Amino acid sequence: MGTEHTYDYDFIIIGSGFGGAASALRLSEKGYKVLVMEKGKWYKAEDFPKTNWNLKRWLWMPFVKFHGFFKITFFRHVATLSGVGVGGGSLVYANTLPIPKSSFFKSDSWAHLADWEEELKPFYQTALRMMGAVKNEALKTGDLALKKLAEEIGKSESYSPTNVAVFFGEPEVTVPDPYFGGEGPERAGCTLCAGCMVGCRYNAKNTLDKNYLYLAQKNGVKIQAESLVYDVLPLNGDTGNSGYEVKWKSSTKIIKKKGSIKARNIIFAGGALGSIKLLLGLKKKSLPNLSDQLGMGIRTNSESLIGITAFDKETVFSEGVAIGSIVHTDEHSHLEPVRYPAGSGFWRVLMTPLVFGGSIFTRIFKIIKDYILHPWDNLRAYFVRDWAKHTQILLFMQSLDSTLRFSKGLFGMKTSVTKGKRPTSFIPEAEELAQKYAKIVNGKATSLLTETMLGIPTTAHILGGAVMGKDISEGVIDKDNHVFGYKNMYICDGSAISANPGVNPSLSILAITERAMSKIPEKAKNSAPLSRELAH
Numbered sequence: 001m002g003t004e005h006t007y008d009y010d011f012i013i014i015g016s017g018f019g020g021a022a023s024a025l026r027l028s029e030k031g032y033k034v035l036v037m038e039k040g041k042w043y044k045a046e047d048f049p050k051t052n053w054n055l056k057r058w059l060w061m062p063f064v065k066f067h068g069f070f071k072i073t074f075f076r077h078v079a080t081l082s083g084v085g086v087g088g089g090s091l092v093y094a095n096t097l098p099i100p101k102s103s104f105f106k107s108d109s110w111a112h113l114a115d116w117e118e119e120l121k122p123f124y125q126t127a128l129r130m131m132g133a134v135k136n137e138a139l140k141t142g143d144l145a146l147k148k149l150a151e152e153i154g155k156s157e158s159y160s161p162t163n164v165a166v167f168f169g170e171p172e173v174t175v176p177d178p179y180f181g182g183e184g185p186e187r188a189g190c191t192l193c194a195g196c197m198v199g200c201r202y203n204a205k206n207t208l209d210k211n212y213l214y215l216a217q218k219n220g221v222k223i224q225a226e227s228l229v230y231d232v233l234p235l236n237g238d239t240g241n242s243g244y245e246v247k248w249k250s251s252t253k254i255i256k257k258k259g260s261i262k263a264r265n266i267i268f269a270g271g272a273l274g275s276i277k278l279l280l281g282l283k284k285k286s287l288p289n290l291s292d293q294l295g296m297g298i299r300t301n302s303e304s305l306i307g308i309t310a311f312d313k314e315t316v317f318s319e320g321v322a323i324g325s326i327v328h329t330d331e332h333s334h335l336e337p338v339r340y341p342a343g344s345g346f347w348r349v350l351m352t353p354l355v356f357g358g359s360i361f362t363r364i365f366k367i368i369k370d371y372i373l374h375p376w377d378n379l380r381a382y383f384v385r386d387w388a389k390h391t392q393i394l395l396f397m398q399s400l401d402s403t404l405r406f407s408k409g410l411f412g413m414k415t416s417v418t419k420g421k422r423p424t425s426f427i428p429e430a431e432e433l434a435q436k437y438a439k440i441v442n443g444k445a446t447s448l449l450t451e452t453m454l455g456i457p458t459t460a461h462i463l464g465g466a467v468m469g470k471d472i473s474e475g476v477i478d479k480d481n482h483v484f485g486y487k488n489m490y491i492c493d494g495s496a497i498s499a500n501p502g503v504n505p506s507l508s509i510l511a512i513t514e515r516a517m518s519k520i521p522e523k524a525k526n527s528a529p530l531s532r533e534l535a536h
């Protein structure tokens with residue numbers, strides 16, 4: 001018999017993004033004592049930067065003491081954008097919450113495990129309600145141009161305003177909680193400043209700290225911010241029957257405070273980047289029984305990001321919500337206009353003319369040719385007074401499958417190609433649509449240097465790495481998010497997404513987490529007490 005342990009918590013959740021927040025609320029409703037550990041900071045509306053030129057407040061780069069909420073990570077095959085802070089990606093995301101098409105639920109990679117479309121249906125509805133998602137009411141310049149493009153390509157019926165997690169109300173007017181019968185926080189109406197991705201300074205964006213996490217805290221959930229979890233050890237050296245010890249250290253202080261906490265159950269919810277990095281390290285020491293599939297099945301939405309800078313001063317894109325509309329351009333593809341608020345023109349420094357295909361030398365040649373053939377257009381696009389105000393970013397996404405693998409490299413994680421073609425930013429349909437859009441708004445199409453020069457696509461939707469399977473040889477978790485090889489351990493975040501949704505994924509992460517939590521029974525009345533000093 002191993003040692004009897006007392007626990008500080010029933011559940012420790014690592015990460016406070018979509019998966020972590022939904023887990024915290026549902027477990028607290030079932031009577032469990034829950035701790036959420038988050039490496040990023042707490043944010044109040046006034047803490048967000050006015051523009052993304054305030055790099056110290058915007059970017060998460062702790063090695064240079066930038067403790068913002070937006071993280072850029074470069075790999076060989078993909079550059080990823082993600083959120084850090086209490087609320088995870090919801091702090092930086094563009095509020096758009098689409099339900100994927102049937103092809104996602106029927107994808108070979110996971111369709112044999114459940115009738116996902118049917119099973120997840122009620123959980124999508126719960127997630128939409130919790131996030132206060134409504135049809136975007138404010139169609140602005142970029143959306144109207146997309147509508148025109150949809151007409152031109154014969155896809156008018158596939159164009160629609162997005163579902164967005166925004167409180168519209170009266171601009172800047174604060175009202176009592178409009179969502180949870182008075183149990184939630186006060187909210188203020190959206191000013192349509194387009195600042196969603198630089199952090200909402202008006203308390204209008206329905207980030208997770210205003211719904212799931214807020215209500216979870218009311219139920220007694222503790223959120224410990226600025227704490228990076230670096231080890232999870234099964235107690236008694238078994239496979240989780242006796243619970244776990246979680247080790248953490250301060251993520252923002254020069255002198256690193258450290259601590260360790262015991263819990264019966266663990267939920268990894270650090271997002272595809274955070275959870276997989278942590279788990280790959282743990283598989284080598286504390287959790288060797290994890291599936292060899294760990295790190296496999298990394299997917300993006302096969303995105304392409306293209307900027308269109310308008311030449312006319314009157315064409316202003318920085319009004320509305322960050323993503324106001326969507327068009328399904330074919331069975332597998334979607335296009336959304338994405339915008340930043342006036343003044344937030346950081347991305348300008350990385351833009352080059354949009355060129356496609358070939359080797360890096362061909363593309364450099366094409367860029368130089370573009371500068372020579374269109375000097376005036378290039379000058380106007382790069383030296384436009386307010387880049388964000390006059391630039392519409394087009395986000396093209398496809399549900400076609402190709403997967404990468406994350407594995408441990410010399411400097412953190414590295415990527416390799418496993419299935420299908422490597423993700424690419426050179427998607428001919430995306431280029432064609434972007435050039436048509438540029439014509440409509442009289443502008444110049446540009447793309448990120450990393451995409452045009454290095455051919456590395458950028459994704460804000462990095463998914464997978466701990467995918468579902470029927471057993472440990474096929475997946476890291478089962479269809480209810482239990483980790484194979486260990487007891488009392490779950491993964492609930494983007495890393496559990498086991499097919500390409502082809503659209504923005506946060507709603508699907510919520511729905512899958514809601515389903516997983518619905519399978520956990522209420523806390524038994526006669527379960528052993530938690531440790532005395534923390535239980536009261």
Ligand SMILES: Cc1cc2nc3c(=O)[nH]c(=O)nc-3n(C[C@H](O)[C@H](O)[C@H](O)COP(=O)(O)OP(=O)(O)OC[C@H]3O[C@@H](n4cnc5c(N)ncnc54)[C@H](O)[C@@H]3O)c2cc1C
Nearest residue numbers: 015017018019039088089094096229270271274494504506
């Ligand atoms: C600019 C941008 C715009 C986007 N727009 C949209 C959109 O409109 N719609 C949409 O659906 N999606 C959007 N996304 C994607 C969305 O943000 C992510 O898909 C989503 O946040 C992933 O949720 P998650 O639960 O997997 O984890 P996350 O939300 O990424 O949260 C994980 C949290 O865990 C923390 N963490 C990680 N490791 C550790 C550790 N070891 N210890 C402690 N804490 C840890 C991280 O700091 C983070 O806060 C956007 C993303 C970006 C970057």
